[in-house]
Amino acid sequence: MKRLFITPDRCIGCRACELACSFAHAVALTSPALSRIRVYPVASDRFVPVACLQCEEAACVKVCPTQALVRNPETLAIEVDHTRCVKCMMCTVACPFGNIHLDLRVDQIVKCDVCGGDPACARFCPSLALEWAERPTVGPVPKPEPGRVVLPFLVP
Amino acid sequence: MLTFTIDGQTVQAEEGQNLLEVALAHGFDIPTLCYHPSVSAYGACRLCLVEVTQRGRSRITTSCNYPALPGISVVTRNDRIDRLRRLVMELILCRDPGNPQLQAMADRLGVDRTRLRFASRQDGCILCGLCERICRESIGADAISFVGRGHERRLATPFDEPSESCVGCLACAMVCPTQVIEFTQDADTRTIWKRTFTLVKCKECGAVLGTPEELALFQRKTGLDASYFDTCDACRKKQTATAFAAVTWGGQRP
Numbered sequence: 372m373k374r375l376f377i378t379p380d381r382c383i384g385c386r387a388c389e390l391a392c393s394f395a396h397a398v399a400l401t402s403p404a405l406s407r408i409r410v411y412p413v414a415s416d417r418f419v420p421v422a423c424l425q426c427e428e429a430a431c432v433k434v435c436p437t438q439a440l441v442r443n444p445e446t447l448a449i450e451v452d453h454t455r456c457v458k459c460m461m462c463t464v465a466c467p468f469g470n471i472h473l474d475l476r477v478d479q480i481v482k483c484d485v486c487g488g489d490p491a492c493a494r495f496c497p498s499l500a501l502e503w504a505e506r507p508t509v510g511p512v513p514k515p516e517p518g519r520v521v522l523p524f525l526v527p
Numbered sequence: 528m529l530t531f532t533i534d535g536q537t538v539q540a541e542e543g544q545n546l547l548e549v550a551l552a553h554g555f556d557i558p559t560l561c562y563h564p565s566v567s568a569y570g571a572c573r574l575c576l577v578e579v580t581q582r583g584r585s586r587i588t589t590s591c592n593y594p595a596l597p598g599i600s601v602v603t604r605n606d607r608i609d610r611l612r613r614l615v616m617e618l619i620l621c622r623d624p625g626n627p628q629l630q631a632m633a634d635r636l637g638v639d640r641t642r643l644r645f646a647s648r649q650d651g652c653i654l655c656g657l658c659e660r661i662c663r664e665s666i667g668a669d670a671i672s673f674v675g676r677g678h679e680r681r682l683a684t685p686f687d688e689p690s691e692s693c694v695g696c697l698a699c700a701m702v703c704p705t706q707v708i709e710f711t712q713d714a715d716t717r718t719i720w721k722r723t724f725t726l727v728k729c730k731e732c733g734a735v736l737g738t739p740e741e742l743a744l745f746q747r748k749t750g751l752d753a754s755y756f757d758t759c760d761a762c763r764k765k766q767t768a769t770a771f772a773a774v775t776w777g778g779q780r781p
């Protein structure tokens with residue numbers, strides 16, 4: 372089973388993931404502010420990407436009064452069923468990690484859905500700080516695999 | 528699993544599903560006003576009409592409250608269904624010909640006016656009761672219900688007083704198909720169904736979280752600790768980053 376692995380000490384703070392995410396989820400408009408993944412600088416050279424952890428016992432799922440948050444059995448990601456959601460926003464309050472939001476511009480609850488099984492953020496992360504894999508690689512960043520999208524000017 | 532056909536296409540459904548949800552899940556387009564997948568079907572708007580043929584006999588019925596049955600064949604559109612939907616739409620439209628949501632549905636069905644004149648009350652409410660069902664079945668507050676009979680039937684809180692069971696979550700206003708449930712919100716308060724709530728703010732940044740009553744209700748229903756309900760998502764995400772940083776770089780700088 373593949374998962375999204377986040378290795379903060381590889382993150383170079385380029386925010387390609389935020390851009391990739393908002394493009395992948397563009398509803399009416401695209402903007403990094405729409406991204407489900409967010410990169411936080413914690414020191415001048417240290418960055419932490421934060422995205423939904425797809426908790427096994429998720430507070431958002433527990434709190435949702437309309438069963439609008441449903442786990443996709445294939446990707447294990449919790450997805451929003453917009454036909455059920457009543458925008459009560461209780462999920463956004465209850466998530467202990469702050470990984471589910473109401474976006475007023477698209478008037479929808481947004482959260483990471485691992486792009487249905489091929490997360491754009493991981494595809495565009497040039498430094499393997501984000502990986503969609505069975506298990507994360509360890510140690511120094513390996514050479515990019517053929518076919519992997521790498522933005523040349525961003526390679527650390 | 529049971530098998531039947533919709534517009535000639537073979538589909539599978541679970542026992543207990545209704546025709547409408549099966550049809551929507553398979554991408555068929557059926558107009559509805561009173562349907563919401565999270566609550567029980569009520570069959571109020573009559574727009575979801577389809578033709579069902581079972582053992583050689585066919586009839587027109589609402590699909591939202593008709594069970595999926597093995598071997599039936601369902602037609603979602605033909606001249607007769609279109610004609611009936613347009614008639615129903617005219618009846619609904621006379622409730623409030625100026626309502627934008629009703630006009631949009633009328634447009635979609637090819638109805639440009641209603642021949643009926645019915646002026647008792649033109650408040651946009653089509654008495655579908657979706658607000659009442661979401662409040663009772665999903666939220667569990669049960670703050671509003673139908674009152675009155677005949678042309679006086681409407682939705683209200685008990686005795687039209689501010690309801691004690693209302694938690695001010697706005698779910699009713701969100702699901703109302705004609706969007707006529709009014710509420711107001713300013714920096715500190717929210718008012719709906721004549722009741723004013725003082726809003727709870729994020730303990731870090733002061734962003735609005737909700738009403739104390741709704742937060743308490745959801746906390747009670749989930750059994751989660753009160754600390755789950757005191758911080759906004761933006762502040763929490765920042766805290767998560769700080770916590771990840773501590774795990775990654777330990778006690779060193781940040």
Ligand code: SF4
Nearest residue numbers: 435456457459460462
């Ligand atoms: S905002 Fe939508 S998804 Fe979130 S808890 Fe409410 S109904 Fe469920």
Ligand code: FES
Nearest residue numbers: 570572573575591
């Ligand atoms: S959706 Fe079936 S009657 Fe309204």
